[in-house]
Amino acid sequence: MSWDPGGLNKNTRSKFYVILRFLRIEQTFFSLPMAYLGAFVAIKGISPISTLILIFLALFFLRTAGMTNDNLADVEIDAKNPRTKNRPLVTGAIKISEAKAMITTSLILFFITSYFVNIWAFILSPIVAIIVMSYPYMKRYTAFANYHLASIQGLAVFSGAVAVLGLYYNSLVQILLKVPWFFVIGTILWAAGFDLYNHIPDAEFDKEMGLHSFAVVLGRWALTFAGLNQLFSVVLDLLGDLYYGLGPIAIFATILHGLIMAYAYYLASQKNDFGRAFYYNIYSSIVLGLGVDIDVVLGIPF
Structure with a gap:
């Protein structure tokens, strides 16, 4: 399987593009719509623009630190994996010293940004950072590393909510x-499913390297397990729509979110196309996040 979201092609020249691939910048779109969903649903209204900007900055800085740390922790493993051997840290396009500087700078900026969000965001920021930064080491010990990664996506919803609620409470x-x-738990289950799209193609390699994931534990049942996680995530999101009094736009967006995930599952299970399946989850998160946010703004009753 040659697909790799963090890999470079042989013709890459621009350092800026190298950094974007290194950070897998498009994956920020996994988290940002969900963070704004948390912010809008928490107060059932429009969050202040300044807070939305701070949410984006905090998310960007923490994802930069987390993704860089992930690459740094796995550099020796990635060098041995045919699928990931073209990642910037493996090829030397980004130096180890540069990666360490990016982690340090990004974490400092994350804590500074959290301070300006509100006091509770700042107090909770070290806990959030520890959860994010410890992820790449968990797969050395437990298959629940898939849920550790998924909890980071759930933290986007949680953190967006804390960012606005701290202004009022x-x-x-x-x-x-x-x-x-x-929505926090629904996001965790959704993310656990799409994370397995990364791990299933590498199951044999991970087993040889002594790495843990549900792809290794469940073997041929791993894809079914991924699908069940995402099915339950849609159920929880629909319950959230009803419980939080959201309207028809949110419900439509949730159903469409589920249909996109179903198509992604089809691509993985029937076409063996885990790359497209993985990226369709970006589209589904944008649909859900924007749909719920628009619903809250317009306030159309169900």
Whole structure:
């Protein structure tokens, strides 16, 4: 399987493009719509523009640190995997020292941005950073690394909610009660499913390297397991639409989100096209996030 979201082609020359591929910048679109979903649903209204900008910056800086750390932790493994041998850190297009500098700078900027969001975002930021930065080491020990990665996507919804709720509530308990947990958990299950699209093609390699994932544990049943996770995620999202009093646009977006995931599953299961299946999940997250946000803004009753 030659597909790799973080790989370079042989004709790549631009350092800027190398950095974009290194960070897999398009995958920010996994998280950003979900972060804004958390922000809009939490207060059932439009979040301040300044807060939305800070959410984007915090997300960008933390994803930069996390993705760079992921590449750095796996550089020796990636060098041995035919699918990932063209990644920038493996080829030397980005130096180890540059990667370490990116991690340090991005984490500092993440903490600074969190401070300007609100006090609770700042207090919780080290916990969020630890969860993100520890992910690449989990697959050395447990198959639940798939859910660790998925929880990072769920944290986008959680963090978006905290970013706006902290403007209105002083109590952390009040904030936690207002977080749209149906969407947080639904996002975790959705992400666990699409993360397996990354791991299933590498199952034999991971087994040889002593790495853990549900693709290794479940073998030929791993794809079914991925599909079930995503099916339950749609159910939770629909329950969230109803529980939080969202309207027809949100429900339509949720159903379309599910249909796109179903098509991605078809691509993986029938066409063995895990690359396209993976990227269709970007489209599905944009559909869900924008649909829910538009629904909240327009306030059309169901």
